[in-house]
Amino acid sequence: MSxxxxxxxxxxxxxxxxGLKGGQRVKDMSATAIIVEEPAFAPPEExxxxxxxxLPAKPPKPKKVRGKNYQNAKKMVDxxxxxxxxxxxxxxxxxxxxxxxGSIEAHFNVVQKGLxxxxxxxxxxxxxxxVAIVNEEILSKIKEGKIDFDILLASPTDMAKLIPFAKILGxxxxxxxxxxxxxxxxxxKAIEKFSEPKYQFKTExxxxxxxxxxxxxxxxDEELIANFKALIKAIDLKNIKKAFVKSTMCPSIKVxx
Numbered sequence: 001m002s003x004x005x006x007x008x009x010x011x012x013x014x015x016x017x018x019g020l021k022g023g024q025r026v027k028d029m030s031a032t033a034i035i036v037e038e039p040a041f042a043p044p045e046e047x048x049x050x051x052x053x054x055l056p057a058k059p060p061k062p063k064k065v066r067g068k069n070y071q072n073a074k075k076m077v078d079x080x081x082x083x084x085x086x087x088x089x090x091x092x093x094x095x096x097x098x099x100x101x102g103s104i105e106a107h108f109n110v111v112q113k114g115l116x117x118x119x120x121x122x123x124x125x126x127x128x129x130x131v132a133i134v135n136e137e138i139l140s141k142i143k144e145g146k147i148d149f150d151i152l153l154a155s156p157t158d159m160a161k162l163i164p165f166a167k168i169l170g171x172x173x174x175x176x177x178x179x180x181x182x183x184x185x186x187x188x189k190a191i192e193k194f195s196e197p198k199y200q201f202k203t204e205x206x207x208x209x210x211x212x213x214x215x216x217x218x219x220x221d222e223e224l225i226a227n228f229k230a231l232i233k234a235i236d237l238k239n240i241k242k243a244f245v246k247s248t249m250c251p252s253i254k255v256x257x
Contacts, residue, residue, distance in 0.1 A: 069097040074251045081254070085228050088245040088253045089221050095250040101217035102248025104224050106231060106255075108210040109242040115210070116202040119234035123215060123223035124199055131194045133187040134158040134176075142168060151194050152176055153187035201235065210235065217247060232257070 073095040083091065092104055132138050132149035141147065142165050152169065154162060154176040162169065162176065169175040176182040184190045201210050214227045232240065237257060244252040 070249075070251070073097050073249075077251045077253055079251075079254075082256045083253055085225050085245070085255050086221070088255045089224050089228075091253055092245050092247045092250055093217065093221075095253075096217070096247035098217075098247065098249040103216055104214045104219070105246055105248070106212045106214050106228055107244045107246070107252065108212075108235065108240050110203060110208045110210055110235065110239050111241060112239075113203045113206065113208040115208070115235070115239060116200070117234055119199045119201055119212075119231050121199050121214075121227040121230050123219065123227050129195060131191050133191070134162065139165070147172070147174070149174075151182060153182050153184060153190055153194065155185060155187055156183060159183065199231070201231070214245075228255075 076095040077091060089104065096102070129150035130148065131151045131153060134152065134154040138149075138152070139161060145168075147168075152174050159176070166175060181190075182194075199212065201212055203210050212231060214231070215224045228245070232243070240257060243255040243257055245255050246252045
């Protein structure tokens with residue numbers, strides 16, 4: 001090889017690169033470079049079949065463990081036994097570990113969802129509703145926006161006077177109507193009936209379950225028992241599959257029907 005050919009070969013093997021100092025050169029490694037091909041990603045067979053990506057499994061949630069107080073209370077209740085309502089009320093109070101007393105509750109599994117009704121509980125400590133009868137004074141208050149009653153009673157002849165106030169009373173559910181019995185021939189006689197505290201019961205929206213507060217923890221057993229029996233009568237025994245009683249903080253106690 002001549003000197004000229006040798007010089008040309010060296011110039012092909014090296015090249016100037018911008019940014020380098022004068023005289024510095026970089027060797028051309030293209031002749032000896034090794035190309036490594038990455039293997040193509042192959043999705044799992046299940047993913048190919050369904051067309052849906054397979055996500056990593058979520059770790060199982062840790063099992064919820066009840067506290068020591070609940071465990072001690074649970075030992076007092078025989079889960080295999082069905083108690084009389086008298087026994088259940090006493091046991092609900094005895095097994096409660098709440099520091100503030102709370103309430104005594106009743107829970108029912110019923111035959112169907114959407115079951116609703118009204119129960120008159122003899123010892124229900126609910127808010128007493130204020131009942132008003134349509135007269136000129138009440139009409140003046142409604143006109144001024146002063147509504148200080150929960151139920152409005154009217155006779156059939158009074159309804160014409162209430163038509164101008166339908167947009168005020170209607171959205172609040174205060175417009176008298178035959179369906180809820182607030183249009184009566186003698187409103188004065190009906191006041192006592194509507195003033196009594198009553199309990200409106202209904203199932204959960206999606207499940208045939210009814211939850212009711214029977215009364216306060218410090219009420220007499222006899223009063224809570226009377227409320228329970230009145231509730232059973234209102235719901236109707238044929239509509240009830242199972243019944244349970246409990247305090248605010250204690251295990252459920254199955255009650256014999």
